[in-house]
Amino acid sequence: MSKIILITGVSKGLGCAMAKGFAREGHTVAGCGRNAGSLQSLSSALGTPHRFAPVDVSNDQEVARWIQSVTKDIGVPDLVLNNAAIINHNAPLWEIDSDEFDHVIDINIKGVQNVIRHVIPLMIRKGSGVLVNFSSGWGRSTSPEVAPYCATKWAIEGLTQALAQELPAGLAAIPLNPGIINTEMLQSCLGTGASQFETAETWAQKAVPFLLQLGTKDNGQSLSAP
Numbered sequence: 001m002s003k004i005i006l007i008t009g010v011s012k013g014l015g016c017a018m019a020k021g022f023a024r025e026g027h028t029v030a031g032c033g034r035n036a037g038s039l040q041s042l043s044s045a046l047g048t049p050h051r052f053a054p055v056d057v058s059n060d061q062e063v064a065r066w067i068q069s070v071t072k073d074i075g076v077p078d079l080v081l082n083n084a085a086i087i088n089h090n091a092p093l094w095e096i097d098s099d100e101f102d103h104v105i106d107i108n109i110k111g112v113q114n115v116i117r118h119v120i121p122l123m124i125r126k127g128s129g130v131l132v133n134f135s136s137g138w139g140r141s142t143s144p145e146v147a148p149y150c151a152t153k154w155a156i157e158g159l160t161q162a163l164a165q166e167l168p169a170g171l172a173a174i175p176l177n178p179g180i181i182n183t184e185m186l187q188s189c190l191g192t193g194a195s196q197f198e199t200a201e202t203w204a205q206k207a208v209p210f211l212l213q214l215g216t217k218d219n220g221q222s223l224s225a226p
C-alpha cells in the first residue's frame with residue numbers, strides 16, 4: 001500500500017537518498033530543507049505527487065504552515081522522518097560560541113519538537129502512524145570535539161522514548177541511529193576519512209525497506225538501521 005512520507009532535510013545526504021528511494025517504491029514524499037535550489041532539482045527529478053518546500057525546521061511558523069499544506073493537499077503522513085540536523089564544527093566545548101551552540105540546539109532538538117507539535121495531533125486523530133527521530137551513534141556514546149551535537153542526539157533518545165510512553169495505541173515513536181555514512185555531515189567531522197564509509201544512496205537501499213516495515217511493535221525501541 002502506498003504511504004505518505006514526511007521527511008525533513010531532503011536537500012542532500014540521507015534525506016535526499018531516502019526521498020528518491022521511497023518515491024521509486026511508489027510512496028508519496030513530502031520533504032523540506034532550507035536550500036531552495038536543491039529542493040527544486042529534487043522536485044524536477046521526482047515530479048508529482050511528491051512535494052518539496054523550503055522550510056527551516058527551527059522556525060515554528062514555517063513548520064506549521066508546511067504541515068498544514070501537506071495535510072490538506074496529500075493527507076496526514078503515515079511515516080514521519082525527523083532527519084534534518086546540523087553538526088558543530090570540530091572544537092572543544094569551551095571554544096564553541098553561544099550562537100553556534102544555539103543553532104545546533106534550535107535545529108536538532110527544537111526543530112524536531114516543532115514537527116512533532118504540528119503533526120502528532122493529526123496522526124492521533126487518524127489513529128495510526130510511525131514517527132522516527134534520527135539519532136546517532138553519538139546519541140548513545142560520545143567523542144571529543146562534537147559535544148554540542150552529542151548533547152542533541154542524547155536529547156533525541158530521551159525525548160523520543162518519553163514521547164513513546166505518551167502516544168495512544170496505533171502510533172509509534174522510534175529513535176534511530178542510521179549508522180556511519182559518507183555525507184557532508186560526516187565529512188565535516190572526519191574530513192577525507194569519511195570516504196571509507198558507504199554513500200547515502202547505498203545506505204538508502206537497505207534503510208528504505210527497513211523504515212517501511214516499522215510499526216507499533218517498535219514503539220520506544222532505540223533502533224539502528226541495517
Ligand SMILES: NC(=O)c1ccc[n+]([C@@H]2O[C@H](COP(=O)([O-])OP(=O)(O)OC[C@H]3O[C@@H](n4cnc5c(N)ncnc54)[C@H](OP(=O)(O)O)[C@@H]3O)[C@@H](O)[C@H]2O)c1
Nearest residue numbers: 009011012013014034035056057084085134180181183185
Ligand atoms: N551521516 C552520518 O554518518 C550520520 C551518522 C549518525 C547520524 N546521522 C543523522 O542522520 C541525519 C541526516 O544526516 P546527513 O548525514 O544526511 O546530514 P547532511 O548531509 O548534512 O544533511 C542534513 C540535511 O538536513 C537539512 N537541514 C539542516 N538544517 C535544517 C533546517 N534548519 N531546516 C530544514 N532542514 C535542515 C539539510 O538541508 P539544508 O542545508 O538545505 O537545510 C540537509 O538536507 C541527521 O539527523 C544526522 O544527525 C548521520
